Structures are given as structure tokens and as C-alpha cells.
Amino acid sequence: xxxxxxxxxxxxxxxxxxxxxxxxxxxxxxxxxxxxxxxxxxxxxxxxxxxxxxxxxxxxxxxxxxxxxxxxxxxxxxxxxxxxxxxxxxxxxxxxxxxxxxxxxxxxxxxxxxxxxxxxxxxxxxxxxxxxxxxxxxxxxxxxxxxxxxxxxxxxxxxxxxxxxxxxxxxxxxxxxxxxxxxxxxxxxxxxxxxxxxxxxxxxxxxxxxxxxxxxxxxxxxxxxxxxxxxxxxxxxxxxxxxxxxxxxxxxxxxxxxxxxxxxxxxxxx
Ligand SMILES: NC(=O)c1ccc[n+]([C@@H]2O[C@H](COP(=O)([O-])OP(=O)(O)OC[C@H]3O[C@@H](n4cnc5c(N)ncnc54)[C@H](OP(=O)(O)O)[C@@H]3O)[C@@H](O)[C@H]2O)c1
Numbered sequence: 001x002x003x004x005x006x007x008x009x010x011x012x013x014x015x016x017x018x019x020x021x022x023x024x025x026x027x028x029x030x031x032x033x034x035x036x037x038x039x040x041x042x043x044x045x046x047x048x049x050x051x052x053x054x055x056x057x058x059x060x061x062x063x064x065x066x067x068x069x070x071x072x073x074x075x076x077x078x079x080x081x082x083x084x085x086x087x088x089x090x091x092x093x094x095x096x097x098x099x100x101x102x103x104x105x106x107x108x109x110x111x112x113x114x115x116x117x118x119x120x121x122x123x124x125x126x127x128x129x130x131x132x133x134x135x136x137x138x139x140x141x142x143x144x145x146x147x148x149x150x151x152x153x154x155x156x157x158x159x160x161x162x163x164x165x166x167x168x169x170x171x172x173x174x175x176x177x178x179x180x181x182x183x184x185x186x187x188x189x190x191x192x193x194x195x196x197x198x199x200x201x202x203x204x205x206x207x208x209x210x211x212x213x214x215x216x217x218x219x220x221x222x223x224x225x226x227x228x229x230x231x232x233x234x235x236x237x238x239x240x241x242x243x244x245x246x247x248x249x250x251x252x253x254x255x256x257x258x259x260x261x262x263x264x265x266x267x268x269x270x
Contacts, residue, residue, distance in 0.1 A: 004132075004220050007032035010080055012073070014064055014119070015088035017044035019188025020138065023209035024088065027217055029053055036060050036080060038073065038089070064089050064115040065107070074122040084134040085123050086216075087116035087160075094195050096262055097151040105152050112156035117163055127176050136216065137164045139182045141228065144237040148251060149258045168225055181219055182237075183212045184230035194268075198261035202254055205230065 011028060015021040016037035025035055029052040037059045039045045045059035060076055062069035077085075091111045093104055120135055127133035142150055143157030161180055168178035185191065185199050185206040199206055207229065219227040228234045240247040 004134075004223055005031075006217075006220065009033045009084055010036070010082045011084040011086060012036045012038060012060075012077055012082050012123075013086045013088060014038040014116075015090060015138070016048060016059075017041060018088065018090075019190065019209045020183065020186060020212045021088045022048055023213040024086065024216055025052060027210075027213040029055075029057070031217070033084075036076060036082065038062050038064070064119065065110045067118075070115070070118055070122060073119065074126065077123055077126045081130070082123070082126065083130050083132070084136070085119060085127065086136045086138070087119060088138045089115075090138065090190065092150065092153045092190050094149045094192065094198070094262060094265060095152075096149070099266070100152060108152045109156050109159075112153070113159040113163070116160060120163075120167065124171075124176065128174060131175060133176045134220065135167070135176060135178045136219070137178075137180050138216075139164070139180050141182050141184045141230065141233045141237060143180075143182055144228075145240045145247060145251075148255060149262055164226075177223060177225075179219055179224060180226045181212070181216055182226070182228045183207065183215070184233040186212055192265070194261050194265040198257065201257050201261075 006028060011033050013021060013025060013035055016025050017039035025037060025048055028035060034055060035057045037045050037048060037057065040061065040063050042059065042061050045061065049057055049059055060073060062073050064070060089111060091108055093100065093108065116137055137160050139160050140157040142154045143161040146154050164178055164180040171178055185204050186209055187206045188209055196206065212229065215227055215229050228237055236247055
């Protein structure tokens, strides 16, 4: 199999100001890629830009949930002749589903699923013009395992995984490769102090974001359709697909700890 080179590849990276996005930007910069860094805050994007080598990287301030901003991003991508879209922006909340604010539900589904889908739709014509183009959607282990306390997040990532798989098959034979990367828990601002403490109490390992960037690089270099991170998480994904009751039993045993974390969080938030 031919290994993909990233030198001079033009890449649109959403979520570039986040923990994982920043690590991905640094690694792709080292590989000689030319990045368009997308986020909502110019200051944080500029500080990332300054940390990269002084090449043709740019920042693009955009809210991916805004149709006007997506239109602007599409124009930017056509003008810059981008080769790759990495949908990395994401949001999460630990909460009982019946206590989750309806606007938070909308925001999670929009940011993690609908807006990445819309971006793919708008950028496919741009990407089809390239000899070899790539879309990578950053999912999660929670895109394969329904986890209490993260119902809406799981729904968004299950959706993103299904969308990615279907699009991958739909575009087979075209110049666009579509891939899915599923990290496990990672040390970034996405996880509140409560979630981090809960992960510790449950014995869930949290990766450094640099490890996710390395996994993305491997996926790209090997032209992989999908990559799941972490052990035993990768095994749980397979067991959950074949024997969901086994995983359900293990997760239900964790309910007291999960409930305690949510209750503590809700109490401290008043
Ligand atoms: N950390 C984990 O444990 C973990 C595990 C598995 C998968 N993931 C996935 O990895 C991806 C990156 O997560 P992370 O841990 O790096 O999170 P993070 O540090 O909280 O960063 C989130 C990023 O998403 C951007 N974003 C959120 N809403 C946006 C919007 N409406 N428009 C544009 N950008 C928006 C944020 O930019 P602003 O500057 O605009 O806020 C930020 O750059 C997500 O898809 C997440 O689901 C994370």
C-alpha cells in the first residue's frame, strides 16, 4: 500500500484551538502540511498559529453551526484548493438526559454531527477536484458504546460513525477517502474536573492529546478507513457489538459512581 505524504497538503482543521486540535496542528505542521485553523476565537487560533513554523498556515474564525460561516469556509476551501477536511470540533456534557437543557442537546448534536455533515456536503465538490482528497471525522469510543451520563454525546458520535461509514462507501471509487478516528478519554478541556475525577474513580485511562495526533497520522499514512484507540476500549467496542449485555452489565455496575459525579457537579453548579 502506498503511504500518504502530507508535505504541502492543504488541510482544513476544525476544533484547531482545542486540546486535540492543537496537537494535530503541531504534528501536521511538522509533516509539512499547510493548515487552515478553524475555531470561534481569533486569540486562541493566533496563539496556535504562532507556535507553528512560519509557513502559509492561516486562521479562519468561524462557528461551524452558522450556515453563513460554513458558506464562508466553503469559499475559503475552494480558493485554497484544500485536499483534506478534518472535522475535530466537538462539545460534550456529563448530565442525566432528562435534566439536560434542550439547547445543550441541540448544540451537541449540531456541533458533533449535523455541522460536520453539512461541511462534508459543502466541501465534497471542492475535494472531488483534487487528485486525492481526504475527510477525517473525529469520533469517539462513545460512538460505539452507549455510556450513562453521556447520552446526547453518544447519540452524536454514533451518528457521526454511521454517517462516516455510509459516506465512505458512497464515495468508494472517487478521489475522496473518508475515515473515522475514535479516541478514548483524552486529557483536554472537553473533560471537566468532575469528568476527570470520575474517569479516575472508574479506572478509565486518559490519553495525552499528542497520542491522538499520532493515531491520526498513522491513519492518514496508512490510508485507513477507521482507527479505534486504547486498550481495553478497542476490545469493548467489539464485545459491545456482539454481546451488548456483557458491556451493559459492566457499565451498570459503574452507575453509583457516575450518578455521584453528576449529582456533585449539579450541586456545585447550583
Ligand atoms: N477529550 C476527549 O476525551 C475526547 C475523547 C474522544 C473524542 N474526542 C473528540 O475529539 C474532538 C476534539 O475534542 P477536544 O478534546 O480537543 O475538545 P476541546 O479541547 O474542548 O476543543 C473543542 C474544540 O471544538 C471547537 N468548537 C466547539 N464548538 C464549535 C463551534 N460551534 N464552531 C467551531 N468550533 C467549535 C472549540 O473551538 P472554540 O475555540 O471555538 O471553542 C475547540 O477548538 C471532539 O470531536 C471530541 O468529541 C475527545
